[in-house]
Amino acid sequence: MESKALEGLREISSSLTNDYMGRWKEQGGKVVGYFYSYVPDEMLVGAGIMPYRIRGLGSTTTMVSDKYLTESNCPASRYTMDAIMSGGMDFLDAIVGTNICDHVRRVYENINLYGDIPCISFVFVPRVTGEHHTATYASFLEKLRGNIEEHFGVKVSDPDIEEGIRTCNRVRALQRRLYDTMRADNPPLSGADVHAVMIAAECMPKQDYEALLEQLLDDVAGEEGDGTPASRFLLSVGELDDLRFVETVESQGGKVVTDSMLYGTLACCSDVKEGTANPIAALAQRYFGDDPALCPRIIGGNQGRFEYVARLVKDMRVDGVILCSMPFCEQWEFEQRDLGSFLRRNGIPCLSITNDYIQMDSGQIKTRVQAFQETMKGARLQ
């Protein structure tokens, strides 16, 4: 299927920088980088700042970061830090950290100490859910607002944040429409296309993204893919920002029709409540209170995540689930093990893959996916 919007979004997702961000910067716009998913885009958008989810795409070495981190740290943190310390993200005007995991929180500390990009705020995210834990997270979002105001000399009012909430909710609604197109027997887009669209959301101005995504949805309306996929997959991964993994999976005739990923459905599965008296509390409620299932780091959220996956398997008529984790990432390695057990108990076929952050093992992945498809086919015939 030909779509200029899709072409553009794929290009944006495959590079650390893009023309839209370039233009934003040329016009004096600021870009703030953050790790993972607990720094709400809404706050930054409301402040007139472009949020940018930090990733180490394109980094092929850890020569620089090896000075700061060690072999026991996960590849994502090592490659990402390498990209930052090598100047690959000098377009960032500031960085916000979170205690998302033991690796990433120290990457933030290292950049704070040795890097050139100002580290302006650290958002503490509790690991246990409950009313007062949500309030604690909200208090750190309040501190984030103060830090942004202080660093950039701007005023971030509640109505500003409310505006950010409305923008991001519109984006999420479009993303959900995108996933709806994957319900078809012969979806018009590949899983890699969808993945590209979701990544692009985190590295370009939201208004531009919204326009491109609307265009893409117009382009795909009524379209079909090249043929019914041999298998329909759900992909569950922690940090995956390189399209090549999904492309490799799909190279064997199957299609990733849905996912449980933060560069995926988890980013758009629910909205922030609009029109409340306290927009920061609304953000805390959505990112932490309502949806503790977002990440394995939240203790007690696993059952919710497993049920979420099971629901998607049913809704999207998934044949098999592909679980992928990185070495030395305790949270997702554990999650995949437990999720795998849950799926097997419920008769849902699954394949577990351990993969480096940079995509190098495509031959091995192809073989394993091929074998997985054949096993599922055999089981279906029986």
Added chain:
Amino acid sequence: MKVNIENPAFKALVSADVHFHIWKTAHERANGLSKGINRVYMNICCYEREITRRRNMPEEERDRNLEALYELMRDYLLLTAFMLEHNMPVQAQWGFDGGIAQSMMVGAFCPGDLIMHHMYWDGGETFAVYDALDLPDDFCGLVRCACAGVAEGILPTPTYVTGMPAPCDGLAMFTQLVKNDPVWGKLPEFQFDAPYYDNDETWAYLADELRRYITFVETEISPGTKFDLDALRALLVKQEHIMELWHEFNRLMMCKPAPYSGWRFGDVAWKCTQHIPIGQQKTVDLFERMVAEAEEKVKKGEGFIPNERIRIYWPDLRPQWAYPLEDWMMEKYGAVVVCDNQSIDPYEPIDLSTEQTIFEGLAKRWLLSTPMVRQSHGGPEVQLQDLIYGVKEFQADCVIWPGHRGHKDQNATANMMRECCRDLGVPMLRLSTDVFDERITPLDKVKQQISEFFENTGLAR
């Protein structure tokens, strides 16, 4: 009814009862549902046999401190087994409540600690069990063993579980595993949260966590039991004395030559303050004797080893494989570990005057004084402060950092540690090990790296 665990009659009852069950275990039971309790009994037997063996050694070879520690371990396990066998409330926890549960007649074991008792005596059986599980192989050995302990029933089933998100992601994942376990997952649970920073808000936040916990025990575990501040205070009075003695002991360890081994003392200190029932007179006696002996040695200028030449600061836990390494380092290089993350003494006294001061004191003690939790919570500042304190105050000649692979946060401070050592003017060796699993880096390899380090830095003079 209040149970006084130091009451001789109660102790005799517990001992007789447990010995009956040990006999029963040996004669009647197979490894079935109560495998976990059987293992506790087996550990008790091992400690007893070892205590007896040591008591029969020639007088000059006896180590009364180790005997006393073993007795404390045995008594703690006796009590735990007794409570489990009689369906009294026992929590599985990683050490935050600071005596609150004990003051409410709730027993406790730490899955990580109890599994280490097993590993101490079982000749590798626990490793074999965890190797057979499909746990990720780049995890902390302790977390993996504790997971195996739950999944395979090696650990006894407690009445309830308290979870802790600190000190590491691995421990949080252990909590997840527990929640998915078909047996443990059905137990009542209480999750503590851990703030990131150290400030007044933090202590208030953790004090509230303790209040939530008390309500949980009062309503869900022991309905009818009311928290009694005076009972807790009574335990803490004695425990505070133990803390003072710990501080005093470390003051003596700063002397040259060091009167004792930092690793060996860390073992005593951690077990006695984190895992066994607090506020015991027997623990006070042990600490008092250790301080008196160390004082005597310092007066005489005697060291733990006859010719101390190298003083090491070890910025992590004492490894499970420490003692053969220590024997080798002492014999070959006259090297002794003077301080590590278990024996370092950041303790500040708890103000016992009000409930709020007690709770905030316990909060500080947990976050700032529990090995690993102290060094890993928040930013890297505490880890670096400890490094500076350990090197300067304990007059260390070098730093040997084990690079425990479970401590991802510490491993991500490699350059900070290096720069800090450079500023202090001491060489640092970073190993790559698992302090709980010798097999990750075989001891011979560790010895070789340490040899080269001592030779290349001129410390092996």
